[in-house]
Amino acid sequence: MNILVCIKQVPDTETKIKLGGTGIDTAGIKWIMNPYDEFAVEEALKLKAAKPETQVHVLTVGPKARAVEALRTALAMGADEGAVIDAPETLDNYNIAKAIAAASKTLGEFGILLSGKSAIDDNNFSVGQMVAAFLDIPHVTSVSKADYTEKGALLEREIEGGAKEIIEVEFPAMITANKGLNTPRYASLPGIMKAKKKVIKELALTDCGVDVANIKVKYTNFELPSDRPPVQMISGEPQEQAQKLVQLLRQEAKVI
Amino acid sequence: MAKILVFIESANNKIKKSSLELLSATTGNEVAAILIGDNVSTVAQGLKNYPVQKAFVFNNAALKDYNSSYYFSCFEQAIKKFSPDLVLASGSMAAKDLLPRVAAKFDGGIAGDCVGLKISGTKVEARRPLYSGKVLATAEFTDASKIKVVLMRPNQLPQPAEGASNCEITEETFTAPATKVRVKEVVKSSSAKPDLTEAGVIVSGGRGMKGPEHFKLLEDLAETIGATVGASRAVVDAGWVPHAMQVGQTGKTVAPNLYIAAGISGAIQHMAGMGSSKVIVAINKDPEAPIFKKATYGIVGDAFEILPKLKEEFSKLLSH
Numbered sequence: 001m002n003i004l005v006c007i008k009q010v011p012d013t014e015t016k017i018k019l020g021g022t023g024i025d026t027a028g029i030k031w032i033m034n035p036y037d038e039f040a041v042e043e044a045l046k047l048k049a050a051k052p053e054t055q056v057h058v059l060t061v062g063p064k065a066r067a068v069e070a071l072r073t074a075l076a077m078g079a080d081e082g083a084v085i086d087a088p089e090t091l092d093n094y095n096i097a098k099a100i101a102a103a104s105k106t107l108g109e110f111g112i113l114l115s116g117k118s119a120i121d122d123n124n125f126s127v128g129q130m131v132a133a134f135l136d137i138p139h140v141t142s143v144s145k146a147d148y149t150e151k152g153a154l155l156e157r158e159i160e161g162g163a164k165e166i167i168e169v170e171f172p173a174m175i176t177a178n179k180g181l182n183t184p185r186y187a188s189l190p191g192i193m194k195a196k197k198k199v200i201k202e203l204a205l206t207d208c209g210v211d212v213a214n215i216k217v218k219y220t221n222f223e224l225p226s227d228r229p230p231v232q233m234i235s236g237e238p239q240e241q242a243q244k245l246v247q248l249l250r251q252e253a254k255v256i
Numbered sequence: 257m258a259k260i261l262v263f264i265e266s267a268n269n270k271i272k273k274s275s276l277e278l279l280s281a282t283t284g285n286e287v288a289a290i291l292i293g294d295n296v297s298t299v300a301q302g303l304k305n306y307p308v309q310k311a312f313v314f315n316n317a318a319l320k321d322y323n324s325s326y327y328f329s330c331f332e333q334a335i336k337k338f339s340p341d342l343v344l345a346s347g348s349m350a351a352k353d354l355l356p357r358v359a360a361k362f363d364g365g366i367a368g369d370c371v372g373l374k375i376s377g378t379k380v381e382a383r384r385p386l387y388s389g390k391v392l393a394t395a396e397f398t399d400a401s402k403i404k405v406v407l408m409r410p411n412q413l414p415q416p417a418e419g420a421s422n423c424e425i426t427e428e429t430f431t432a433p434a435t436k437v438r439v440k441e442v443v444k445s446s447s448a449k450p451d452l453t454e455a456g457v458i459v460s461g462g463r464g465m466k467g468p469e470h471f472k473l474l475e476d477l478a479e480t481i482g483a484t485v486g487a488s489r490a491v492v493d494a495g496w497v498p499h500a501m502q503v504g505q506t507g508k509t510v511a512p513n514l515y516i517a518a519g520i521s522g523a524i525q526h527m528a529g530m531g532s533s534k535v536i537v538a539i540n541k542d543p544e545a546p547i548f549k550k551a552t553y554g555i556v557g558d559a560f561e562i563l564p565k566l567k568e569e570f571s572k573l574l575s576h
């Protein structure tokens with residue numbers, strides 16, 4: 001059973017974000033593979049290690065010139081083949097998912113589709129489920145533990161208040177990964193060398209039936225959040241500090 | 257005027273506060289609620305105190321626990337009957353799991369984790385933090401979006417005004433669809449506290465707490481002020497507390513009225529998860545700790561000394 005892993009390239013969290021034009025200024029940004037997608041790639045590689053005939057494909061949608069780097073990282077970790085769907089920075093999640101769903105049918109036959117639970121840049125928590133909807137297959141999100149059988153998987157996901165759901169799903173299915181699922185490996189040097197020879201297919205949005213005129217959500221009015229007022233330091237002995245703080249929380253901030 | 261379908265969720269036979277909040281953003285529109293669960297008929301009656309015109313209630317033992325295919329079929333039924341322009345929900349685990357699927361199936365876009373919402377006519381604009389809160393931007397739905405789906409971050413909207421409404425409550429029939437995804441078990445946690453994502457007050461500890469045994473100090477304080485306990489990733493990775501308690505970029509995004517951070521340095525990934533808290537209190541030994549840049553009130557000191565004193569002071573205050 002072959003596996004498709006959907007990954008996204010995102011700015012590193014430590015990168016300073018500046019505004020430019022009608023969005024963010026992408027010059028000088030350090031790009032990384034979305035951290036949650038690393039869990040998805042690792043999960044696919046774990047399954048491949050258990051069944052070596054498994055082919056692991058990685059797919060990304062984004063500006064081709066830089067987005068291939070995320071694919072190279074996944075290939076260096078051990079994925080077999082990559083594909084990039086060239087798309088503008090501003091493509092919305094509906095159309096990204098639509099493109100992935102269409103591409104997944106031309107790239108092969110996949111029993112398991114994997115992705116991170118959310119991308120840390122737009123934090124939308126949606127592409128995996130939307131891909132599943134377009135393919136009419138079940139999805140399970142935010143999975144932190146998985147046991148696989150021939151036909152499906154038993155998955156654990158965290159829900160509110162520290163509770164957990166144990167879910168049984170039949171393949172083909174889309175699974176989105178949460179922290180805890182595994183520990184992603186680093187790309188080894190031989191891995192990086194091998195990755196250079198691996199195939200990366202290039203697809204256009206039009207090959208995937210996506211028309212950019214059909215964007216459902218566009219982003220406007222970019223703004224840096226206003227600075228919080230400067231901190232009010234509370235001095236004194238611990239007892240005094242505690243007294244003053246409680247007073248301020250009650251009388252000034254009115255939160256207690 | 258827009259037609260809005262609001263996902264009303266309940267816990268312990270009550271409408272969740274985070275669901276009620278949504279109703280303060282919908283006034284002046286045609287509002288229908290969708291309620292799904294087991295024994296939710298009495299919960300639905302609670303809607304009669306709010307400006308909601310209609311409620312689709314799916315009441316069935318099979319709907320006790322969230323199941324994506326079952327809940328989807330309820331939404332499908334309600335959407336076909338009501339044809340909403342907008343589906344509005346709080347960003348619960350169920351909503352986050354389900355509503356993207358609803359958006360895709362009904363040819364619409366989605367904006368998750370929103371902190372502001374503007375509805376004028378059928379035009380919908382949602383304000384969202386991007387890039388770990390380093391940027392704010394407006395998600396504007398285009399005309400190509402046949403249905404618009406918005407998930408709000410809890411604690412961003414006020415509670416709605418109460419007042420009798422003529423909410424027409426209809427019990428819908430639920431027929432379980434064939435499904436390839438089944439919930440085998442829900443392992444409940446012992447905590448009766450609200451989830452971090454919905455908590456109004458959070459007391460969080462970091463590596464400065466030195467060991468899991470000292471989290472008792474945080475729990476004691478939390479107990480006194482009705483708070484939920486959170487943690488930084490460093491202590492989760494060290495195995496002191498479960499991942500469910502992690503606040504931050506790879507943990508939970510929280511927005512309480514009060515966030516008390518004890519022994520937390522304030523790394524950018526931590527602040528990404530709590531930076532929009534209304535009031536932040538930082539307790540840290542190091543006056544240079546980055547957390548003080550975000551904090552409203554700062555105490556330079558030893559958490560082991562400050563926390564018990566704080567608990568004492570709060571007890572005094574809250575006992576009269």
Ligand SMILES: Cc1cc2nc3c(=O)[nH]c(=O)nc-3n(C[C@H](O)[C@H](O)[C@H](O)COP(=O)(O)OP(=O)(O)OC[C@H]3O[C@@H](n4cnc5c(N)ncnc54)[C@H](O)[C@@H]3O)c2cc1C
Nearest residue numbers: 462463464488489490504505506507519521523526541559
């Ligand atoms: C991809 C990625 C994702 C991440 N996601 C998250 C996330 O979701 N959440 C998160 O929190 N972090 C996250 N991190 C980790 C983050 O970068 C920090 O390492 C982490 O937040 C540090 O935790 P800490 O503040 O508890 O520990 P430290 O940085 O070690 O800070 C401990 C603090 O305690 C203070 N202290 C020590 N003793 C005392 C005392 N007795 N009284 C008072 N203060 C004391 C010290 O002065 C110090 O400031 C992520 C990192 C990466 C790379």
